[in-house]
Amino acid sequence: MTTALPALSDIPEEVLPGVLRIETSDREASTPIIMDMLRSVYPHDQMFGQFCPVQDYIAAPPREVYEYLSDTRSLEEWTYSLRGFVETDEPGLWESADRLGPNTKIYTRTVANPDAMTVDYHCAWDQGKHLWMVYLMRVVDAQVVFDKPGSVVLWTNCRHPFYDENPYPEAAPPGRKVWVGDFWEMFSAGHRIELDNLKAICEYRAAHGLPLTPDWMK
Amino acid sequence: MTTALPALSDIPEEVLPGVLRIETSDREASTPIIMDMLRSVYPHDQMFGQFCPVQDYIAAPPREVYEYLSDTRSLEEWTYSLRGFVETDEPGLWESADRLGPNTKIYTRTVANPDAMTVDYHCAWDQGKHLWMVYLMRVVDAQVVFDKPGSVVLWTNCRHPFYDENPYPEAAPPGRKVWVGDFWEMFSAGHRIELDNLKAICEYRAAHGLPLTPDWMK
Numbered sequence: 001m002t003t004a005l006p007a008l009s010d011i012p013e014e015v016l017p018g019v020l021r022i023e024t025s026d027r028e029a030s031t032p033i034i035m036d037m038l039r040s041v042y043p044h045d046q047m048f049g050q051f052c053p054v055q056d057y058i059a060a061p062p063r064e065v066y067e068y069l070s071d072t073r074s075l076e077e078w079t080y081s082l083r084g085f086v087e088t089d090e091p092g093l094w095e096s097a098d099r100l101g102p103n104t105k106i107y108t109r110t111v112a113n114p115d116a117m118t119v120d121y122h123c124a125w126d127q128g129k130h131l132w133m134v135y136l137m138r139v140v141d142a143q144v145v146f147d148k149p150g151s152v153v154l155w156t157n158c159r160h161p162f163y164d165e166n167p168y169p170e171a172a173p174p175g176r177k178v179w180v181g182d183f184w185e186m187f188s189a190g191h192r193i194e195l196d197n198l199k200a201i202c203e204y205r206a207a208h209g210l211p212l213t214p215d216w217m218k
Numbered sequence: 219m220t221t222a223l224p225a226l227s228d229i230p231e232e233v234l235p236g237v238l239r240i241e242t243s244d245r246e247a248s249t250p251i252i253m254d255m256l257r258s259v260y261p262h263d264q265m266f267g268q269f270c271p272v273q274d275y276i277a278a279p280p281r282e283v284y285e286y287l288s289d290t291r292s293l294e295e296w297t298y299s300l301r302g303f304v305e306t307d308e309p310g311l312w313e314s315a316d317r318l319g320p321n322t323k324i325y326t327r328t329v330a331n332p333d334a335m336t337v338d339y340h341c342a343w344d345q346g347k348h349l350w351m352v353y354l355m356r357v358v359d360a361q362v363v364f365d366k367p368g369s370v371v372l373w374t375n376c377r378h379p380f381y382d383e384n385p386y387p388e389a390a391p392p393g394r395k396v397w398v399g400d401f402w403e404m405f406s407a408g409h410r411i412e413l414d415n416l417k418a419i420c421e422y423r424a425a426h427g428l429p430l431t432p433d434w435m436k
Contacts, residue, residue: 004302006434007295011422018418020411022299022317030298037407041259053271055374077225080248081240084222099240116334134363136372138356145352145376154354156273156372158363189255193238200236204229216224
């Protein structure tokens with residue numbers, strides 16, 4: 001018999017009505033609540049309105065997938081439209097073209113953590129001072145979570161308010177009609193395509209004994 | 219004018235038909251592909267079959283939310299049914315009851331990274347030798363991704379094959395009829411409830427000047 005610890009002892013019981021714990025709502029009481037939350041289908045906006053999560057398994061070693069992703073230039077390969085990466089005068093800040101927009105520059109700084117295997121691309125269209133488009137990625141060892149060799153890649157974007165309105169219109173090329181946020185509704189599919197690209201590239205290289213990070217990046 | 223880097227120069231062009239890049243599929247060609255992937259609704263299994271991602275914004279400081287989560291005993295508060303955490307003889311490995319199952323022990327080892335603010339709960343029912351139920355969480359500074367103070371919490375579970383079949387039936391208490399994997403289909407709602415709990419607890423404490431990690435954990 002375990003003894004419960006003094007959980008929530010600093011909070012008066014009646015003030016957290018939104019909290020659902022087995023002490024106050026046993027399985028019999030909670031099951032209909034859960035069943036009522038489950039759906040056979042979920043609307044696009046509920047799934048991808050504020051967050052855009054995509055995930056996949058990749059048959060390639062996690063450390064190598066992580067190292068590949070942590071090189072900003074990997075985006076030249078697996079993204080749909082980021083091309084021509086050149087490091088700017090500011091170390092670690094890269095400039096490239098986002099061919100989704102005419103004459104559109106995108107700036108990227110990659111922040112990677114080798115222990116957690118997180119890879120975050122901090123980006124922005126047009127200017128490199130405020131990198132507000134953040135692609136949060138993480139590589140996980142599939143042995144741990146799927147009991148097989150390989151990698152799991154988790155990728156989440158958050159709908160920053162600047163997607164809805166360009167905060168730096170003066171930095172845009174003259175006459176450009178599109179804004180990156182116009183594509184938010186398509187991100188779930190667009191990122192799915194790009195994750196499929198990443199998977200295909202990594203799996204081809206791993207299966208053919210090629211280094212996951214190609215020679216041209218070295 | 220940017221010059222494209224030698225992306226994919228190590229791979230013969232024809233062998234990666236699954237890769238979709240703007241060079242071979244321009245916006246005009248790609249838009250219908252993307253539109254065809256988008257749906258007004260998505261089936262449960264497509265959204266939560268192999269991965270179970272949930273996310274939310276929490277109006278509380280990210281470093282404090284991270285520190286709270288990284289203490290295994292926080293699970294005593296915000297989970298639905300994990301209670302009575304006691305550290306085992308093996309340092310960092312905790313035993314508690316999962317009251318979802320009768321007489322069911324759950325073992326947890328928390329692996330946290332303060333720089334990436336990842337918090338992974340490596341757990342298992344019944345035995346603590348093979349912790350295959352992995353709750354991958356991450357705290358993100360909402361200032362960066364939502365342009366406002368607070369935290370974003372990302373949480374993903376992967377459908378490990380042991381969810382479908384108990385690999386250590388001999389470790390189960392005699393006569394127990396349920397298995398943790400029986401609940402996989404409900405994880406999206408169950409984790410949503412638990413993330414709501416976490417949000418409510420953290421926001422109450424932050425709003426009332428209470429330490430996010432309560433005194434009893436210290």
